[in-house]
Amino acid sequence: MSPIHTETRGHVLEVRLDRPPANAIDLATSRQMGEVFAGFRDDPNLRVALVTGTGEKFFCPGWDLKAAAAGDAVDGDYGVGGFGGLQELPGLNKPVIAAINGICCGGGLELALSADIILAADHATFALPEIRSGTVADAASIKLPKRIPYHVAMEMLLTGRWFDAEEAKHWGLVNHIHPAASLMDEARKMADLIAAGPPLVYAALKEIVREAEAERFHDMLARVTKSQLPTVATLYASEDQKEGARAFAEKRDPVWKGK
Incomplete structure (x- = not known):
């Protein structure tokens, strides 16, 4: 079964991570995501991408540590768009919306930070726990202090603590919070609104x-x-x-x- 599902609705491309049990990303998944987003970039009929995860527990926890333990190199070939297919994709001049349907941490949060608009379910939680495993959240270390107040970003990076959707919205990391049952409906409304623009x-x-x-x-x-x-x-x-x-x-x- 493919870990990535796509659906086209008019000018909107929906991309859904579906890799049980937690939607973690390994090298093969990252490369496939890069191909999907490169295809979105290059298709003149597509105007907006909407990325989310399967289920209500996990959006994405980032790097698949089990795959790494089995030999997937952390510095391996992530594909044309870098990790998760978005953050290093050249020439991506189309809007991307992330709908955070659950736990969003590590590289999953870095994937969300690659979007232009972030919507979250009311039960979503966030963290950058890399510090606890003795490594660095590289993309987040570059992006997060530019998105939210410096001292808040540094606390999150230095402690790896968890924070909820309300705090994420308070600091401007999330645009809107919606009940889980209506998250995708609201995300689609946002995508359709933008897709109707110039x-x-x-x-x-x-x-x-x-x-x-x-x-x-x-x-x-x-x-x-x-x-x-x-x-x-x-x-x-x-x-x-x-x-x-x-x-x-x-x-x-x-x-x-x-x-």
Whole structure:
């Protein structure tokens, strides 16, 4: 049985981890996830990805320690997108939503941090327990202090303590909390709302945000205003850009074609 299930609904790709008992990720699963997300990136009909886990107990605990004990190298070939298929996937200029349906820790939390929007079930719990096994949560050490207050991020990294969905939302790590029974319905509503928007604008937004991490404000702003980013140049020369202006002037909803 495949550890990854996918379903396409209109312009939305749903990706579900299904690897009992805990949805942990081994090398083969990571490589398959990379192929799935690369396919999402390259399919012009797909605009938003929604990633979740099977069941109500685990979203993903990250690296499969049993597979590691059996010989899966921690530094092995994770695939085109790096661990979990998302965090190192080049050119991913489409929105990704994570629906956290249960325990989300270690590399599973790093996978969630690779999404653009995070929704959580009210019983979801989170942790970065790598410190307890004498290793480092590498991707989280880079990302987490940029997403939440530095001292809070460092406490989580240094102690490996668990925290619940309410605390995650308090610190801005989670966008919204929903009852478990309605999590996927709410996630799909969010995905459909975004999928109905202008895909070329989303592409430009994601490239701008990604590139801006290593740039000073004025330098980055100049790159955007001078259309020096490929997605921005495409947007400003597009039919969608003209359609947006026409729709506003005509007081109607725009029809986005991604062209």
